[in-house]
Amino acid sequence: MLRISRFLxxxxxxxxxxxxxxxxxxxxxxxSPGAAKAAIGKAAPDFALPDVDGKTVxxxxxxxxxxxxxxxxxxxxxxxxxxxxxxxxKLQSDVTGQGGVWLSICSSAPGKxxxxxxxxxxxxxxxxKAASTAVLLDPQGEVGRLYGAxxxxxxxxxxxxxxxxxxxxxxxxxxxDVADVPKAENYVRAAVDxxxxxxPVAKPTTPPYGCSVKY
Amino acid sequence: MTYSITRRNxxxxxxxxxxxxxKRLGRFALLRxxxxxxxxxxxxxxxxxxxxxxxxxxxxxxxxxxxxxxFWVALRLQTSEDAHVYWVNPGDAGMAVSIEWKLPAxxxxxxxxxxxxxxxxxxxxxxxxxxxxxxxxxxxxxxxxLTAGAPVRLEAQAHWLACRDVCVPGEARISVDVAxxxxxxxxxxxxxxxxQARRRLPAAMPAEWKARFTDGESLTLTLTSPSSxxxxxxxxxxxxxxxxxxxxxxxxxxxxxxxSLTLTLxxSKYRSNAVTALDGVLALDSSEAAPGPxxxxxxxxxxxxxx
Numbered sequence: 001m002l003r004i005s006r007f008l009x010x011x012x013x014x015x016x017x018x019x020x021x022x023x024x025x026x027x028x029x030x031x032s033p034g035a036a037k038a039a040i041g042k043a044a045p046d047f048a049l050p051d052v053d054g055k056t057v058x059x060x061x062x063x064x065x066x067x068x069x070x071x072x073x074x075x076x077x078x079x080x081x082x083x084x085x086x087x088x089x090k091l092q093s094d095v096t097g098q099g100g101v102w103l104s105i106c107s108s109a110p111g112k113x114x115x116x117x118x119x120x121x122x123x124x125x126x127x128x129k130a131a132s133t134a135v136l137l138d139p140q141g142e143v144g145r146l147y148g149a150x151x152x153x154x155x156x157x158x159x160x161x162x163x164x165x166x167x168x169x170x171x172x173x174x175x176x177d178v179a180d181v182p183k184a185e186n187y188v189r190a191a192v193d194x195x196x197x198x199x200p201v202a203k204p205t206t207p208p209y210g211c212s213v214k215y
Numbered sequence: 216m217t218y219s220i221t222r223r224n225x226x227x228x229x230x231x232x233x234x235x236x237x238k239r240l241g242r243f244a245l246l247r248x249x250x251x252x253x254x255x256x257x258x259x260x261x262x263x264x265x266x267x268x269x270x271x272x273x274x275x276x277x278x279x280x281x282x283x284x285x286f287w288v289a290l291r292l293q294t295s296e297d298a299h300v301y302w303v304n305p306g307d308a309g310m311a312v313s314i315e316w317k318l319p320a321x322x323x324x325x326x327x328x329x330x331x332x333x334x335x336x337x338x339x340x341x342x343x344x345x346x347x348x349x350x351x352x353x354x355x356x357x358x359x360x361l362t363a364g365a366p367v368r369l370e371a372q373a374h375w376l377a378c379r380d381v382c383v384p385g386e387a388r389i390s391v392d393v394a395x396x397x398x399x400x401x402x403x404x405x406x407x408x409x410x411q412a413r414r415r416l417p418a419a420m421p422a423e424w425k426a427r428f429t430d431g432e433s434l435t436l437t438l439t440s441p442s443s444x445x446x447x448x449x450x451x452x453x454x455x456x457x458x459x460x461x462x463x464x465x466x467x468x469x470x471x472x473x474x475s476l477t478l479t480l481x482x483s484k485y486r487s488n489a490v491t492a493l494d495g496v497l498a499l500d501s502s503e504a505a506p507g508p509x510x511x512x513x514x515x516x517x518x519x520x521x522x
Contacts, residue, residue, distance in 0.1 A: 077376070077384045109338070113381040141338070148484070150340055150464075151308045168485060174310060176376065176384040207459035207485040211382040212308035215338030 038147040038156065040204045044164040047143045049105065049136040052122035057103065057134045059158075066100040066195055068092075068188060069156040070132070071107060071149040071213060073114030074124055077176040078210035079152050083128050085181040088153075088170075092131035095192055104132040107144030112214035114152070115139060141215040151210035157191040157201070166191035168206035267298030267377040271387040273369065274350075276409050279399030280367075283359030286399075288391065289412060290314055290327070290373055292349040298379045299346040302332035304456055304495075306342035306463030310376040310384075312351060317370040321358035328352045330415035331496050331511035332454055334463075337380065341464040343454055350412035357395075366392045417496045417511040421445075426516035430490045434461065434480040436516055438497065446476045446499070453514070455495035459483050491518055 038045055044067075048058040059067065070088075072079050082088035092102045106121065108114035116124055118137060125135045138144055147156060148167075157166035171184035191201045269292050276287040292300055292312065301309040316324040329351070332343040355369065370390040377383050401409070420426065425439045436453055440446070451469050455461055465481035482490070492515075499510040 075381060077382055112338075176310070205485045205487060207483065209310070210308060211378065212337045212340035212342065214380065215340070 038164055038167065040164055040167055042164060043162050044156070044158040045146050047146060049138050049143055050118065051134045051136055052118045052125070054118060057136055059103075060162075062101045063162055064160050066095070066160060066192055067158040068095055068100065068102045068192065069147065069158070070102065070104045071144060071147075071152050071154040072104050073106060073108050073152040073211060073214060074116075074128065075113040076152045076211035081176050081178050081181060082153060082170060083130075085178045087181045087186075089129050089131050091186065091189055094189070096131060096133055098196065100192060100196075102132045103134055103136055104130060105136045105138050105143060105149075107138040107141045107149060108214040109141060110139050113211075114214055141213070144213050144215065149213050151208040152213060153210055154208040154213070155188045157188060157195060159195045165195055165201045166204055168203075169208045172206070174209040265295070266381055266383045267379045268295040268383075269293065269298070269300065269375060269377045269385050271373050271375075271385070271389055273371060273389045273391040274405055274408070275369070275391050275393055276401055276405060277393075277399045278402045279394040279396045280357050280361075281397065281399055282357055282361035282363075282395070285354045285356040287409065288324075288353050288355055288369060289405075289409065290351040290353065290371065290389075291408075292345075292351070292373075292375060294346050294349065294377055295379075297346070298377045299333075299335050299342075299344040300349060300375045300377055301342060301344040302454070303327070303329050304343055304454065304458045304463075305376075306334070306344075307340050308337075309342040309344065309378060309382075312373065312375045314351075314353065315372040315374075317372070318355070319357075319367045319369075322367075322369070323356045325354040325356075328354070328416060329496075330412065331417045331498055334452070335378075336464075337378070339464060342378075343463060350408060350415070352409075352412055352416075361395055363396045366394045368392050417513045420497075420512045420514050424512075426514045427519040428490075428493045428516040429519050430482075433482055434490060434493060436478045436480060436493065436497075436514075437475050438477075438514070438516075439475045441474065443471065443474045445474075446471050449476065449499040449510075451476060451478055452498045453478050453480060453495055454498065455480075455493055457492070457494075459485050460490055460493065493518075 036042070036045055044059065046058065046060045048056050051057050074083070095102050104125070106114055106116070121135060121137060125132070153170045155166065155168060155170050156164060159165045166188065168187060170188055171186045173180040173184040187203055187206055190203070194201050272291050274289045274291050276289070280286050290312070294300060301311045303311050305311050312327070314327065318324060330345065332345060335342050335344060335346070368390050370388070372386060372388050374386045375384070377385055421440070423441050424445070426436070428434055428436045452467055460483055462481040462483050468479040470477045494515045497512045497514045
């Protein structure tokens, strides 16, 4: 089992502290053989991460709801495109407004771009007017690696039954130009809409684009 | 940057007639990063290192152009230390350098002829690109009925993403004025750089080699040469031109059996349809950092269907 699964039994604050204090381990040690990695059509692997208030948020809490996972780094120009245009916040509020859950996850390691301590992250995402259900901190990158998050943004959609139905890019125009946002086909919006309508996702995987996740 | 010849007093030597009179409308492409103070403000990662920087210019190979005769122009990108820009297939993250040309009527620009890339690994995520003094060659063909006389201006908007531990997008509007007159020749000032840039291009695959690939659970690329000596001491790595075909971050297992070299390439999980073409660059001396491979070949393997 993944190391994080042990945190499920720990109080939230301790979990947050331990996550922040764990020394960086080589990546191959993190992918323990028993850990089922995220795969389309399979149950999305459960995880627990601290939010910006130190509260542990667990994916399995949201069974029965559509869940969007957003890997982000507020310093990455590709992420900036979607926040500066307001498109990401709009999509967040549209998804949560329709009963869905939006988890924004930052896997930047301490000292790397986009990494913030909890209080600073809370302030930074508030400045962005992010409308996520929760902003989660993954400074050890374990959940990022579990899902194979490669870029920021990198998006995942989980259906009401807990099955992963989308893994890929935010949209179909690979650029850092805000002017491209309204012209683009947003894959996440489509995947959420199709899932809500009980339809299969037409494009379940697309190559994600962006900055590398700063593990 | 073993292949670069730095010219620090280049601006002073620019003011000449003909092709070498490069005019730069945009110098350092820091503008956009300065427009994003929020990126750098209030974060705990703010370090002493400045953001990656790229200096862009156009350089023309000849002193004057001859109507109807193709000539070469280089987009020269000089990256700050440790920063890299991206190859046509950027790998698992990043974005390729691109050029939008604004040329006089009926001039035609070809595609960038890409040098062999190097690999850059950040946090285990691998991308393909270049660092240091980067020369991207583009052929331009002027119309045959062009009249000699006034110089013409070749203008381009170059776009790139420069990454180190942080990424900064950049763009520059750059131009070069070119004389139109008979007797144009290679500009001696830049000839060594153009020669060096051509040495960075992948060579045509030797005619006696055969290349084929199969598409299955993974992709296998097999090259066969008349002698096994072709692969001696090789540390091969294959760079497909198309994005999203292989997992750039995955190790490429190589085996030499007899006269054949076989590489096993992990297919991208984002690739749902069959792979029918796998053109790319085979680097035999590969490294994860600049300078890039020198023994590199253009490979167009044929698809071998499984029996």
